[in-house]
Amino acid sequence: MKPTLLVGALFTIMTATSAYAQAIKLADVAELSGGGATVGTNWKNGIDLAVEEINAKGGVLGRKLEVTHADSQSNPGVARAQVQKALDGEPYVLLGPGYSGSVKVTAPLAAEAGIAQIMGGEAAELTQQGNKYLFRTSFGQQSSMPKVAKYIHDEMKAKSVAVIWVNNDFGRGGRDVVIKELDRLGSKVVADLSTEAGQADFAADVGKIKAANPDAVFVYLNEEESARILKELKRQGVTVPLMGETTLIGQKVIELAGDAANGARGHVGLTTDAPVDLIKAFREKFSKKYNYVPDHNGLKGYLAVYMVKATTEKMGKVDPKKFADTLHGLTIKAADEPGILMDVTFSDTGDIDRQSFLVEVVEGKQVVKQVLPKVK
Amino acid sequence: MSNLFDLLVAGLATGAIYALVAVGFTLLWQTSQTINFAQGEFVMLPAFLMLAAMHVGAPFWLAIILGILLSMILLGLAFKLLLVDPMMRHGVLPLAIATMALAIGIKEAVKQFYSAEASPFPSVVPTGDISILGHAVSLQSIGVLVVAILAVLGLTTLLNRTSLGHQMQAAAQNPTVARIIGVPVERMILLTFLINAFLVALASLLITPIYLAKFSSGEVLGQAAFIAAIVGGFNQVRGAIAGGLLIGVLDNLAAAYVSTQYRAAVPMIFLIAVILFRPQGLLGRAEERTV
Numbered sequence: 001m002k003p004t005l006l007v008g009a010l011f012t013i014m015t016a017t018s019a020y021a022q023a024i025k026l027a028d029v030a031e032l033s034g035g036g037a038t039v040g041t042n043w044k045n046g047i048d049l050a051v052e053e054i055n056a057k058g059g060v061l062g063r064k065l066e067v068t069h070a071d072s073q074s075n076p077g078v079a080r081a082q083v084q085k086a087l088d089g090e091p092y093v094l095l096g097p098g099y100s101g102s103v104k105v106t107a108p109l110a111a112e113a114g115i116a117q118i119m120g121g122e123a124a125e126l127t128q129q130g131n132k133y134l135f136r137t138s139f140g141q142q143s144s145m146p147k148v149a150k151y152i153h154d155e156m157k158a159k160s161v162a163v164i165w166v167n168n169d170f171g172r173g174g175r176d177v178v179i180k181e182l183d184r185l186g187s188k189v190v191a192d193l194s195t196e197a198g199q200a201d202f203a204a205d206v207g208k209i210k211a212a213n214p215d216a217v218f219v220y221l222n223e224e225e226s227a228r229i230l231k232e233l234k235r236q237g238v239t240v241p242l243m244g245e246t247t248l249i250g251q252k253v254i255e256l257a258g259d260a261a262n263g264a265r266g267h268v269g270l271t272t273d274a275p276v277d278l279i280k281a282f283r284e285k286f287s288k289k290y291n292y293v294p295d296h297n298g299l300k301g302y303l304a305v306y307m308v309k310a311t312t313e314k315m316g317k318v319d320p321k322k323f324a325d326t327l328h329g330l331t332i333k334a335a336d337e338p339g340i341l342m343d344v345t346f347s348d349t350g351d352i353d354r355q356s357f358l359v360e361v362v363e364g365k366q367v368v369k370q371v372l373p374k375v376k
Numbered sequence: 377m378s379n380l381f382d383l384l385v386a387g388l389a390t391g392a393i394y395a396l397v398a399v400g401f402t403l404l405w406q407t408s409q410t411i412n413f414a415q416g417e418f419v420m421l422p423a424f425l426m427l428a429a430m431h432v433g434a435p436f437w438l439a440i441i442l443g444i445l446l447s448m449i450l451l452g453l454a455f456k457l458l459l460v461d462p463m464m465r466h467g468v469l470p471l472a473i474a475t476m477a478l479a480i481g482i483k484e485a486v487k488q489f490y491s492a493e494a495s496p497f498p499s500v501v502p503t504g505d506i507s508i509l510g511h512a513v514s515l516q517s518i519g520v521l522v523v524a525i526l527a528v529l530g531l532t533t534l535l536n537r538t539s540l541g542h543q544m545q546a547a548a549q550n551p552t553v554a555r556i557i558g559v560p561v562e563r564m565i566l567l568t569f570l571i572n573a574f575l576v577a578l579a580s581l582l583i584t585p586i587y588l589a590k591f592s593s594g595e596v597l598g599q600a601a602f603i604a605a606i607v608g609g610f611n612q613v614r615g616a617i618a619g620g621l622l623i624g625v626l627d628n629l630a631a632a633y634v635s636t637q638y639r640a641a642v643p644m645i646f647l648i649a650v651i652l653f654r655p656q657g658l659l660g661r662a663e664e665r666t667v
Contacts, residue, residue, distance in 0.1 A: 034592075037492035167637065195636050200587040200596055203386030204631030204639070211379045224494045224588060231586065235514040236382065237505055256496045256588055260503075 023066040024059075024318055026051075026308065027086035028095040029106070030301075034074030035198045038223045038252045039098040039297045043120055044069050045290050046301025047095060050339060053285075060309050061318065067095070067305075076102045080109065087113045092320050094118070095304050098297060100126060100170040107134050116324040118304040120297060122245075123173035127349040133324045135307065135350040137300040139269040141174045143351065144245060147372060148218070148267045149181030151358065156241050158216035162191035162209045164229070165220040174220045174245065190214050199225055202232040210238060219244040219264075223295075227256035234260040241265065249361050250295040258364070265360045265369075270296040270303075273366040274357055278334055278341045299341070306339030307332070343374070381511050383628045389517035391624020392524030396579040397601035398608065398616035399528065400572035405610055406548040407568040410460055411472045414479035415576065416598020422447040422580035423497055423589045424486055436498055444577040452573030456566055479598070486591040499585035520582045527578055528617055531571065535613065544568060600627070603647045609660020618659055 028047055031040030051065045059065060070086060072079035079102035086094060087109060093116050097103055100123030107126065110117040111133045119126075119134065124141040127134060152158050161182055165171040171194070179189055191212035193205055206229065209217055219242055221229060226248050233242070242248065242264045249266040272283040272294055282302060286294045310332045315322055331345040345353045358370040397419055404410040412418070426443035434442060459478060463471040501519030505512040535541035546554040547564035555561050579597075587593050600623055608619025623643050630642035650657065 033487060033492035038494070041493060193636070196639075198592075199636070200593065201386075201390060201627070201631075203390070204383060204628045205636065207379050207382050207386070207628075207632055210382065224590070227494070227496075228586070228588065234503060235505075235516055235586075236386075237512050237514070252493070256494055258496060 023064045024308075024312075025089065025091045026065060026067040026093055026095055026305070027070070027089060027091035028067055028301075029070045029072050029079055029082045029086055029102075030096040031074040031098050031102070032069065032071035034072075035222060035224065036072075036074035036099050038250075038295070039120065040072070040074070040096075042252075042295050042297035043096060043098050043301035045286070046294065046298040046303075047305055049286055049289060049298075050302045050305035053339070054305065054309055060312050061316070063318065065305070065308075072097050072099075072102050074099060074102075076105045080105045083109050087115060091115060092318060093308050093323060095301070096120065098300075099168075100173065101168050103134075104169055107131050110134070114321055116320070116327065118307055120300045120304075121170070123169045124177055125169070125173055127351050131350070132328075133350075135324075135327060135346065136352050137303050137307070138246075138296065138352070139354075139356065140351050141177050143353075144267055144269060144356070145174055145177035146181050147356065148243065148245065149178050149185055149187070151265075151267065152182065152216055152218065152243050153185040153187045156216050156243065158187055158214070158241070160188045160190040160212075160214045160216075162193065162212050162214040162217045163189055163220070164191075164193040164195060164205060164209065164217065166197050166222055166225060167194040168197050170222070171220055178218060178220070195221060195225065195229075197222060197225070200228065202229045203236070205229065206232045206236045206238060209233075210236060214240060216241045216243055219248050221247060223247055223250055223252050224256065226250075226253045227261070230257040230260040230264060243267075246270070246296050249359050249366060251293050251366070252295050254361055254364055254366070261361045262363060263361065265358065267372075268296065268357045268359045268366075269354065270299045271357055271359055271366055271368065272296070272299065273359065273368055274342075275368055275371070276342060278338055282341060303340060303344075306337060306341075310337045310340060313337075345374075379632070381509075382513075383632050384625060385511075385513050385517050387625035387628035388621060389520040389624070390628065391604075391621035392521050393579050393583045393620075394597070394600045394604045394624050395617045395620025396524050396527060396575045396582075397597060398604040398620045399531065399613055400575045401601055401605040402608075402610055402613055402616045403568045403572055405605075407544070407565045408456075408460060408464070409468050409471075410464075411468065411475065412572075413472060413475040413598065413602075414482060414594075415601055416594030416596070417479045417482040418447075418451050418573070418576040418594070419580045419583065419597045419601075420589075420591065420594035421451065421482055421486065422577040423584040424490055425450075426581070427490075427495060427497065427589060440500070440581060443581070444574060447577035447580075448570050448573040450573075451576060452570040453566070455573075456569040460569075479594070483591050483594065490591070492591060494588040494590040497584040497589045500581060516586070523578065523582060527575065531575075532613065540567075600624075600643070603643050607643075607647060607650050607657060609657025611661060612657070612659050615657050615659035619657070622658075 030043045055064050070082040079097050083106040094110050098120035100121035103119045103121035116133050165175040244266040246268045254261045311327045315326050328348050332340045333343050356372045357368045359366045422443045425446045426439040429439035429442045463474045501516045505514045543559045544564045547561040551561045604619035604623045605616045609615025631639040
């Protein structure tokens with residue numbers, strides 16, 4: 001009996017190892033706890049959904065995808081350590097992190113290892129440092145902020161604007177571009193307020209906004225802080241139009257801020273409320289699997305995996321060294337790869353060009369008011 | 377300046393919550409020499425207990441009652457019996473360290489069993505504002521202030537005007553003599569733990585709609601309340617109230633007139649100044665200090 005058992009065990013180990021060798025390894029490092037938990041959890045769930053779908057249809061070039069998740073705790077230092085650990089496992093592609101500050105400190109590690117990094121950060125500077133391995137899943141601030149400033153000036157007709165931003169790489173990057181653009185267009189910045197990440201009390205900041213009496217307020221904070229300031233703005237009776245980016249009008253913000261989010265507007269690169277059939281289908285699948293409506297980070301994580309699939313299929317082989325070269329300049333059409341949801345083009349710097357949306361929160365729901373076309 | 381008025385109201389509202397938490401701090405110290413470094417987490421947890429109650433279908437009012445009762449059992453009774461009593465005989469410092477460990481434990485448990493993400497929390501006070509002296513003041517701020525003041529008034533009445541309160545004070549001031557004259561000292565100490573649990577649950581109910589329910593939200597509150605208690609005088613309930621209000625106002629004024637980056641530093645600098653020049657605290661009594 002014993003030899004049979006031994007052979008059985010050996011056989012099991014052999015089949016397990018061969019399946020392991022065949023799987024394409026992806027490593028994800030995301031904000032699964034800490035201030036960015038909303039970002040990271042959506043990102044992770046998006047990734048898991050895409051991997052499950054792709055594997056159910058036979059994988060990529062006949063090989064299964066296998067993804068590991070590590071928690072950066074929303075802390076750049078921890079993110080760096082986790083990315084190093086992930087790279088030591090020699091993944092095919094690195095996914096994440098979502099926070100720009102964490103991307104900034106981890107990108108050199110991935111570049112050094114020659115591994116492509118598909119991330120969620122939106123700070124302008126990330127793709128301006130000549131890194132050949134870094135790719136966005138959403139707009140960088142240099143693409144989105146000019147659209148925001150134009151909307152504030154042309155559509156909201158605001159002559160004076162208060163800008164409130166979070167004092168980290170993400171916030172500072174957006175603030176720099178938007179202030180420059182508002183200046184150029186002729187809208188005066190009457191208050192330039194920095195806040196801290198994780199800040200709980202916004203009474204004083206809203207007091208300053210009230211004192212500056214602007215025509216519009218541009219809010220550029222992370223999700224939880226956005227919710228807190230929306231509540232405080234309502235509490236102190238500020239009624240001027242509020243404009244922001246995805247982080248002001250995301251699903252999580254609406255859930256946290258309740259009716260204080262009504263009326264807030266934002267430019268959104270990705271939204272699950274987009275009038276696009278593939279995105280509607282994605283939203284349905286995601287909500288069914290996780291029991292909540294994803295925000296744009298869920299879309300970003302999902303897209304990241306499909307970027308891997310489309311690029312690999314374009315190459316016709318699994319080659320981590322050639323991956324980044326292939327993705328540069330690549331246009332992926334939703335007609336060819338439905339998982340990519342909308343036609344997208346990647347530049348030589350890893351930036352993306354895609355259509356985007358202008359959204360307003362109406363009675364607790366994101367309503368797309370305008371569709372802004374692809375730039376090129 | 378209308379801005380200053382708004383800042384003062386907002387600061388007093390936040391400060392009133394700090395005061396509730398700081399009062400609990402000083403009560404525990406006076407009766408049992410417990411420095412509770414988990415006090416911030418004690419404020420964070422009741423909101424999650426109430427959310428959990430709502431999750432299983434309880435209406436908000438019932439969830440509040442259940443949350444407060446559960447808090448009194450967990451953060452009052454169980455805290456005293458399972459952590460303070462066994463650690464007490466090892467001295468003040470080991471107990472303080474044990475409460476730090478408890479703080480980490482509570483935080484991680486909430487993160488594990490609930491979520492690391494923030495959750496919305498309903499407000500007991502309706503939103504909207506009323507006009508006071510020509511200024512629009514939010515009902516929420518007023519509500520927070522009124523509830524906190526009522527709680528503090530109730531507590532001081534209990535301590536100063538009732539036999540129970542006198543027994544508690546006797547137990548706190550000189551347990552040996554209190555025992556001789558027949559005060560049930562142990563029961564009095566337990567009562568202060570229950571009162572502390574009630575106060576933190578109340579603070580949780582008031583602050584969570586503004587700060588959102590999140591596992592880490594106790595860190596800021598615990599620190600603010602600790603500073604408030606020291607600034608006001610660790611051995612005085614009225615000192616903790618004054619300290620709480622002062623830190624709340626100071627924090628808001630610092631954010632508005634110094635800078636948001638340094639807002640957290642201003643109360644700290646104030647704390648250092650108080651320790652240097654008036655170590656017993658603004659309203660504390662020097663002779664009672666044992667540390």
